[in-house]
Amino acid sequence: MTKKRVTLADVAQLAGLSSAAASMILTGRQDTRLSADAYARVHAAAQKLGYRPNVAARALRTDKTRTIAFISDYVTTTRFASGLIRGAIDETEAADHVLLMLETGGDPEREAQAIEAALDRQVDGIIFAAMRAREVYVPDVPASTRVVMLNGTNVRFPTAILPDELAGGRAAIELLVAAGHSEGIALIGYSEIAERGRMRSETVTRRVNGIQQAMADANLTFAAEESAWDWEPQAGFELVGKVLKQTDLKALVCMNDRLAFGAYQALAAIGRNIPGDVSLVSFDNDEISAYLRPGLTTIELPYYQMGREAVRRLLSSEESGEILIPMPVVQRGSVRGSSG
Amino acid sequence: MTKKRVTLADVAQLAGLSSAAASMILTGRQDTRLSADAYARVHAAAQKLGYRPNVAARALRTDKTRTIAFISDYVTTTRFASGLIRGAIDETEAADHVLLMLETGGDPEREAQAIEAALDRQVDGIIFAAMRAREVYVPDVPASTRVVMLNGTNVRFPTAILPDELAGGRAAIELLVAAGHSEGIALIGYSEIAERGRMRSETVTRRVNGIQQAMADANLTFAAEESAWDWEPQAGFELVGKVLKQTDLKALVCMNDRLAFGAYQALAAIGRNIPGDVSLVSFDNDEISAYLRPGLTTIELPYYQMGREAVRRLLSSEESGEILIPMPVVQRGSVRGSSG
DNA sequence: CTGTTAGCGCTTTCAT
DNA sequence: ATGAAAGCGCTAACAG
Numbered sequence: 139m140t141k142k143r144v145t146l147a148d149v150a151q152l153a154g155l156s157s158a159a160a161s162m163i164l165t166g167r168q169d170t171r172l173s174a175d176a177y178a179r180v181h182a183a184a185q186k187l188g189y190r191p192n193v194a195a196r197a198l199r200t201d202k203t204r205t206i207a208f209i210s211d212y213v214t215t216t217r218f219a220s221g222l223i224r225g226a227i228d229e230t231e232a233a234d235h236v237l238l239m240l241e242t243g244g245d246p247e248r249e250a251q252a253i254e255a256a257l258d259r260q261v262d263g264i265i266f267a268a269m270r271a272r273e274v275y276v277p278d279v280p281a282s283t284r285v286v287m288l289n290g291t292n293v294r295f296p297t298a299i300l301p302d303e304l305a306g307g308r309a310a311i312e313l314l315v316a317a318g319h320s321e322g323i324a325l326i327g328y329s330e331i332a333e334r335g336r337m338r339s340e341t342v343t344r345r346v347n348g349i350q351q352a353m354a355d356a357n358l359t360f361a362a363e364e365s366a367w368d369w370e371p372q373a374g375f376e377l378v379g380k381v382l383k384q385t386d387l388k389a390l391v392c393m394n395d396r397l398a399f400g401a402y403q404a405l406a407a408i409g410r411n412i413p414g415d416v417s418l419v420s421f422d423n424d425e426i427s428a429y430l431r432p433g434l435t436t437i438e439l440p441y442y443q444m445g446r447e448a449v450r451r452l453l454s455s456e457e458s459g460e461i462l463i464p465m466p467v468v469q470r471g472s473v474r475g476s477s478g
Numbered sequence: 479m480t481k482k483r484v485t486l487a488d489v490a491q492l493a494g495l496s497s498a499a500a501s502m503i504l505t506g507r508q509d510t511r512l513s514a515d516a517y518a519r520v521h522a523a524a525q526k527l528g529y530r531p532n533v534a535a536r537a538l539r540t541d542k543t544r545t546i547a548f549i550s551d552y553v554t555t556t557r558f559a560s561g562l563i564r565g566a567i568d569e570t571e572a573a574d575h576v577l578l579m580l581e582t583g584g585d586p587e588r589e590a591q592a593i594e595a596a597l598d599r600q601v602d603g604i605i606f607a608a609m610r611a612r613e614v615y616v617p618d619v620p621a622s623t624r625v626v627m628l629n630g631t632n633v634r635f636p637t638a639i640l641p642d643e644l645a646g647g648r649a650a651i652e653l654l655v656a657a658g659h660s661e662g663i664a665l666i667g668y669s670e671i672a673e674r675g676r677m678r679s680e681t682v683t684r685r686v687n688g689i690q691q692a693m694a695d696a697n698l699t700f701a702a703e704e705s706a707w708d709w710e711p712q713a714g715f716e717l718v719g720k721v722l723k724q725t726d727l728k729a730l731v732c733m734n735d736r737l738a739f740g741a742y743q744a745l746a747a748i749g750r751n752i753p754g755d756v757s758l759v760s761f762d763n764d765e766i767s768a769y770l771r772p773g774l775t776t777i778e779l780p781y782y783q784m785g786r787e788a789v790r791r792l793l794s795s796e797e798s799g800e801i802l803i804p805m806p807v808v809q810r811g812s813v814r815g816s817s818g
Numbered sequence: 819c820t821g822t823t824a825g826c827g828c829t830t831t832c833a834t
Numbered sequence: 835a836t837g838a839a840a841g842c843g844c845t846a847a848c849a850g
Contacts, residue, residue, distance in 0.1 A: 196829080198538060497843085
C-alpha cells in the first residue's frame, strides 16, 4: 500500500531533463537560461505526478525548513491567551510556513531543551512567548537564528511585540471621565509590592502609568485602591467589599476582566445596579466580558494581532525594536451613559 | 558569530573512530561489537563538543523525525478545548517528540494543505482533532502514516479518543436522583433537530442517551425540555424563562456550562436561590464553572487526558478502536445537599 | 570484533 | 543553453 513518494528525479525523468534543471525550474529561479518549453514540461510533470518537495532533504542543503518554533511559558496551558497562538498560526499559514509548538512552564531547563529541540529541526526562527509580559530569560541561541519576543522582553533580542498598555491605561480612565465621573472612583487589582519584586510585569507597570497619567490630567484622585496577588473573581469579590467601606463607590477600574466578574457578583449581592449606581471598566476583553449582564466595557489585550505581528516580524528580515500594538476599547454596557 | 554546528564527523574524529561507529554508539544500538573503550570515547567527545544530531539528515535516512502533527479544525481558535493541546504537548514532550500545530477551520481544502505540509516534513504521525466530536472528513494519507482521531471519528482511521459521554450523561442524572429530586426536572440545550442534521455530534447523542437511560432507570421524566442551537449564556438565560412557564422548576440539567451561566443569571434575576430553590448540573467543567457563586457542579470533559492519550496511542504501534475517557464528576455547590 | 562505503533527495557549482 | 557531479549529515549494509 505504501506508495513511494514522488521525487524530483521522477519529475525530471518524465520531463526528459536532469534533476538539476527540474530543481531550478520548480524553485522558480529567474536567472537560469532554460527554454520556455523546459519550464512547461517540468511543471506539467510535477503536476501530473503530484510532486511535493522533501523538506528534510531541502533543509540539509539550504538550512531552510519553512518552520517556526513557538516557545511559550504557559500560553497553551492558560488558554486565556490562545489568541496569541491563533494569530501566530494564521500568519504562519499565510506565509506558507508551519508552527512547532513547545511549552516550558517557565522552567529554565525545559526552556533550554525546547530550544535544542527546535534547533535540531533547523527551524527558521523562534518566537519566545510569555504569558505575563516581563523580562524573560532566554538560553543561548546561535546568532544566525532569528528570535522575536512576544508579550515579553529580553535585552539580547530587541524585537518585541507588546500591547500598548500606556495608551490602554489612559483610555480606561478617559472613558470614565467622558461619562462625567469625578468622585468615588476606585482601582482594584494593582499590587505595588508584586510590581517591585520578581513578579514585576513590564506591561502592568505601563498600564498603571497610563491610568495615573490620565487621572492627573483630569485632576482626579482615587477614592480607594485595593490590590491583590491573583486577579481572579474571588479576589474581585473581596476587594469590592473593602472598597465599599472606604467610599461611596461610583466608578470602578479593574485590572482585568476576571476581577471585574467578581466585582459584578459583589455588587449584585448588595443590590447595586451596573451602570446605574456604579460604572465599571476593565482590561483584557476576556470571553466572559461578553457574557456578563450588562456586558462589560473593557480595554482589549490584542493577542490575536500580536501573534500575527510576531510572525510577520520574524519573517521580515529587518530588525526592529519594540512594536506596540494598540489596545482596542470595547464598549459594552458597564459604563454610565455608554450604550451597549 | 555563526558557529558551525557540531556534526557526527567532528565527534568521530575527536574519538578517533569512523562516523559510522560513532553513529551506532550514540543511537545506543546493542547488537554492535565495539569496544567499551570506544563507547566511552565517543560519549566523551559528544559531550565535550556539545553534539546534537541533525534531525533533517536523520530523517532523510530513516524517515523518522520525532515530530507529530496536530491538525485541528477549531481547537486553538476556540480556546475552550485548549486542554486537548496541553495534554498533547505534555505527552509529546515526555516522549521526547515535538508537535507541529496546524489549523484548518474545517475547510476541506485547508485540511488537504495541512496534511501535505505535515507529510512534506515527514511527521511520524498525525492527530486529527475536532472541536465538535463528529464524523470528520480526512483527506488521503499514505498508509504508512499513523493517524489518531481526537474527539472525532472517521471510518478509515479506527483509533479514536472520545469522552465517555454515555456514562457522563448518566452521572449527571444520578447526582440529581441521589439528592432526592424527582419532580420539576428540566433539560436545556439539546436540540433534536440539530442532532438529526449535518451538525450531528456523535458525543452529544451519547450524552443524551445516558441522560435518558438514567431518567428511565429512576422512573423519572422531564417536566420541561427546551433546546437551542448555540449553547451560549444568552440562550441559557432565555431557555430558563421558557422552562419556568411550564413547571415549578426544582432541578435543571444544562448541556454545557455556558448555558448554565445564563441560567444562573436568569434565576438570580427572579430571586431564586441555587441550590436552595433549584439544583443545577451541567457539562464541561469550563473555567467559569469555578467562578460562579455557588460553584457549578458539572461533569467534566476530560480534554487534557484525551490529548495525552491521543499521543500515547499514536506512539504505541498497536491499533485500537474507540478509547473512551471517563468524564469526572466535579462536585461544587449547585446541587442540593452536595457540599461545595 | 571493527571500519568503509554508498546513498537518502535535494541544490549548487562547474563543465560542457 | 543544458547536464554531471559533489556534497549537506546521517545510518544501513557491507568488507575486512
